[in-house]
Amino acid sequence: MRIINCHTYEAMSRKAADILAAQIQLKPNCVLGLATGTTPIGAYQGLIKKYESGSLDFSEVRTYNLDEYRGLTHEDPQSYHYFMNDQLFNHVNIDPANVHVPDGANTDADAACADYDRMVAEAGYCDLQLLGIGRNGHIGFNEPADEFSKGTHCVDLTESTIEANSRLFEKEEDVPRQAYTMGTQTIMNARCILVVANGENKAQAVRDMCFGPIVPTCPASILQLHPNVFVVCDDAALSLCEGLY
Numbered sequence: 001m002r003i004i005n006c007h008t009y010e011a012m013s014r015k016a017a018d019i020l021a022a023q024i025q026l027k028p029n030c031v032l033g034l035a036t037g038t039t040p041i042g043a044y045q046g047l048i049k050k051y052e053s054g055s056l057d058f059s060e061v062r063t064y065n066l067d068e069y070r071g072l073t074h075e076d077p078q079s080y081h082y083f084m085n086d087q088l089f090n091h092v093n094i095d096p097a098n099v100h101v102p103d104g105a106n107t108d109a110d111a112a113c114a115d116y117d118r119m120v121a122e123a124g125y126c127d128l129q130l131l132g133i134g135r136n137g138h139i140g141f142n143e144p145a146d147e148f149s150k151g152t153h154c155v156d157l158t159e160s161t162i163e164a165n166s167r168l169f170e171k172e173e174d175v176p177r178q179a180y181t182m183g184t185q186t187i188m189n190a191r192c193i194l195v196v197a198n199g200e201n202k203a204q205a206v207r208d209m210c211f212g213p214i215v216p217t218c219p220a221s222i223l224q225l226h227p228n229v230f231v232v233c234d235d236a237a238l239s240l241c242e243g244l245y
């Protein structure tokens with residue numbers, strides 16, 4: 001793991017945008033794995049700026065998002081698909097046919113997950129996977145569990161995740177209780193992984209991810225086994241890792 005302390009959220013976002021942009025420039029038809037959450041918003045803004053300045057072309061880029069709430073259509077303002085349109089896709093020249101998010105509107109979980117796995121596999125998996133991290137060490141919606149997950153599957157969200165994500169909904173009762181998420185094995189199939197984390201409330205998860213035991217109770221700890229991971233953080237997220245890297 002290459003741990004990069006960028007000190008501030010702004011610098012972390014610039015670094016993440018630079019890494020994503022370099023991937024697109026090197027391979028214009030690359031497959032990007034993308035993430036939602038508030039952490040990557042600054043990186044997406046950086047990508048939009050690069051696109052607007054003419055230095056980035058998304059016309060051949062293909063994207064696969066990590067996860068989606070079960071039961072929400074892509075027009076639902078609370079859906080992750082809507083979030084991605086709003087934060088990135090509507091602002092760059094990506095072809096909507098190249099954008100993929102698990103189909104939350106398909107409540108047949110087995111079918112929705114199998115379809116998504118097939119699509120990601122057919123694309124040859126991700127060249128670069130962007131990840132945020134949950135306060136409990138989850139990646140995508142792979143929550144702490146007894147074993148590491150494999151392909152796309154339907155998960156029951158933990159109380160801690162529902163509470164953390166309720167800030168984006170009017171009330172906590174509105175947060176869906178289930179989601180479809182790419183599995184840990186699918187995430188690990190990416191050629192390169194970029195994790196972004198900022199803020200003190202991520203410090204323990206970042207320490208466990210980078211230096212804790214590799215256990216499914218901290219799903220992000222599996223990333224220690226991946227040969228090509230960048231962990232890009234601010235000071236606060238790395239505050240429990242002092243002296244360790």
Ligand SMILES: N[C@@H]1[C@@H](O)[C@H](O)[C@@H](COP(=O)(O)O)O[C@@H]1O
Nearest residue numbers: 036037038039132133134140141
């Ligand atoms: N499914 C998403 C994750 O992909 C994300 O990493 C996490 C952290 O979100 P934030 O960046 O807002 O802290 O939230 C959600 O649970």
